[in-house]
Amino acid sequence: MDMLQAHHPLAQQGLFLLILAGSLYLFISERLRVDVTAMLTLLALVLAGVLDARQALSGFASEPAIIVAAVFVISGGLAATGITERIGQAIGRAAGHSESRAIAVVMPAVAALSSFTHHVMVTAMMLPILTRFARQRGMSASRLLMPMSFAASLGTTLTLVSAPAFLLADNLIERTGAEGLGIFSITPIGLALVAIGVVYMLLARWLLPRRLGALGGDGYLRLDRYRTELVVVEGSRWNTRPMADLQKAQGEGVRLLGWLRDGQLRDDLSLQSSVLVGDILLLEASADALASLHDDPGLDLQPIARYRGQASGDGEAQLVQAVVAPASEFIGHSIRELDFARRFHAVIAGLWRRDGDVPPRLAEARLREGDLLVLWGRPSQFAELAAHHGFLMLVPFAGEARRRVRAPVALAILALTVLAAATEWLPASLAFLLGAVAMVATRCVDVEQAYREIDVRIFVMIAGVIPLGIAMEQTGTAQLLASGLLHVVAGWPALAVLLVMFTVAALLTQILSDAATTVLLGPVAVELAQSLGLAPTPFVVCTALGAVVAFLTPIGHHGNLLILGPGQYRFSDFLRLGLPLTALIALVCAWMSRWLWLGGPLLPGG
CATH class of the missing domain: 3.30.70.1450 (Regulator of K+ conductance, C-terminal domain)
Known part of the structure; x- marks a missing residue:
């Protein structure tokens, strides 16, 4: 036996579970940055003999890591040319003077923005615009910021590339030999979730807290006079x-x-x-x-x-x-x-x-x-x-120059990138990488700024946790957990099992990132689907959806953390509004996943 290497399946599972427990502790406690934790996990898997060097480094060349880095650069190009700022200001003007109209306008618009850009960036952009809008019209910012933040997260379900969790889910599905997801494969679910989110917030407005907010719009994030x-x-x-x-x-x-x-x-x-x-x-x-x-x-x-x-x-x-x-x-x-x-x-x-x-x-x-x-x-x-x-x-100096004259070029690059990926003329990773390079080559964004736009922590974390999923499958740990879960859900209809996977992911994502939750639970979803003799795609997609759109606490999404102070929100505010919404979303996700990939009915009783 090589140093620290164990060939017996039980020994490898034991080593993997020890490494997993240590990783979860570091991810949850945040004693180290998430990217450092991901790299330590990767090294531990190699030293323990669970993975070889090629498997351990495969995450850096994976589609999810490349697409995430490219999307950050493209988002930076849209911001640098003033496109996102103009859209945000137009949203503010269209919101009118009533609270209900503001919610009805802001939520779909923010969701659309989040479908191709990072949702935290969209939340940060809209935050000063909405706080200023609320103050000018005598409204409470806390009545608008939470719907806006929820919409930014819901918007990530409109395309495959807007959340790392979906890219990781696609990577996992392809490893099973099944057909991967297209850029708009989850769009029907996303459209339904955005519509339900808007209707829910309009009907449940009375649950939104009415607080003045800690900061006014003019002073938040940037001085503007x-x-x-x-x-x-x-x-x-x-x-x-x-x-x-x-x-x-x-x-x-x-x-x-x-x-x-x-x-x-x-x-x-x-x-x-x-x-x-x-x-x-x-x-x-x-x-x-x-x-x-x-x-x-x-x-x-x-x-x-x-x-x-x-x-x-x-x-x-x-x-x-x-x-x-x-x-x-x-x-x-x-x-x-x-x-x-x-x-x-x-x-x-x-x-x-x-x-x-x-x-x-x-x-x-x-x-x-x-x-x-x-x-x-x-x-x-x-x-x-x-x-x-x-x-x-x-x-x-805090300001960044906006290259507004290049805004049409930036929009054209985004459109061509999406078209190339959607029509599969180019693989999604290559299409978005080409889009990112085009943003720099056409000087929509400086190369130095482009590198700054890439959140290295997210890139490294994704590259580091992909091998964790591979190890979970390779050691048989995923099959072991799936077998245990199968005993619980044996004889249950597919819809109920899909709801279980969404719920488990929704709970775990409150302490882990959506990417880490998908990597941990995705292999379990695959094994569970195979044990039931069903296609793995809906189970993996439901797991990823649970990791992305669960609004149980403010710590489940970074966008919610951004609005926590300015809206003077309490932990209980998110639970009171988020729990019913998450339950509704879970049912829609499970129902539509069954319809899209298992041939189930779209309408009840169908």
Whole structure:
């Protein structure tokens, strides 16, 4: 016997169960990050002789891991071109003024967004939009955030690629020799779940808590009232075009406060007036819009254009933020008086102030304690600024440029990617990988940002837990557990067994991720189906659905954790609303899975 290797089936099962117990403990306790736990599990399986090196590393080349990484990049491209932001704002406008209409509009729209992008990203995007929407209309944000978060999770059931659990389920089904799932195989179930979710939330609105929420929309996640000045440069594509076109291109993140032409403040110029080279626009902009304006080759931030030559030093110029400290020597002095460019070789390009007015011209603003300055300069000069007692901190600028002019390209790439995968012209993994590469190649998203968009923890965790499922099958542990479960459900109809698999997964996913739950229970579902002499597909799909759309606690989905604070929700709020909804979803999932893959009736009594 090799070191740590046992060939006897019982010995291998024992070793596997010990490794599994240790993995579950680490996953649940979160003593280590999930990706680190997944890698430790993988190494333990190899050292114990349960898997060989090729099997252990197979997860990194698997379709689920490749598709998940590609979807993160494609989502990043949609965000970087402003598509997701515009859609979110359009949803807010369409929601009207009544609570019921807001729920009826927001939930299907958010679900549709989540079908091809990461649902946590969609939740994060919609969170400030909905909190601001609720405040403006005198509503309670807690009445809207939970339906929105639930809809984001329900939307992941509309396509195969929107949740890792479904990709893992497809991988498992294909390993059994059965036909794999297509990109829209689960869509009928997803459409039914979204419709039921919307109807349920409209009927059960009285169960939603009415709380003010911990944070307002303007202050959450990002500051959005930076004062800056913009100059239209020679050769600008905006020259002679209406100001309305520029504002439309930047979305709702830009507000025109004043317009200087030939050094004179002009009251007669409006959004319909043409922009000319040399015009200076006095603006209030969000962080993303300010970064986008700075990134536009036809525009320049006026302070940078004026003092660019004085920003000496090494490295590529960049934007940073600094907070004016209490008792700072800068307090009470105007930006013009400080002569910041000459003194620090950096330029004040923007100003954010929590309360109080700011003069029309940025240079005339007298600094106050707590003012946040957007500085432009070179890294070699920032060391002096960071050490200066006049500032509390020096941090990277929070805004990301939106390449809105490339939005049509990003949409075309997404459409072609989905078409190639849906028609099976290319394997799904290759189609989405090609889509991700196209997003970078067409400069919809920078390659550095594309790498940042990939959640490495999720990628590594998926690559690490796939071998866990292989080991569960190979050691016979899945068959052992299925045999035990079979004794319980022997003689039960297929619908009841499907409900059992959904329920077990729904409970386990409250402490594990949807991917880990699917990997652990998927092989059991396969063995159970084979013992019953039935196709494994509906049992594996029901298991994955239970892992993805169980709303029993706030910890079952990361999106729910995002809204927990802003909505001032309690644990009991999720149980009160989520338990009946999850029970309803379980019945629909089992019923439709039986109809799709076992030839059962679609309508009761059919």
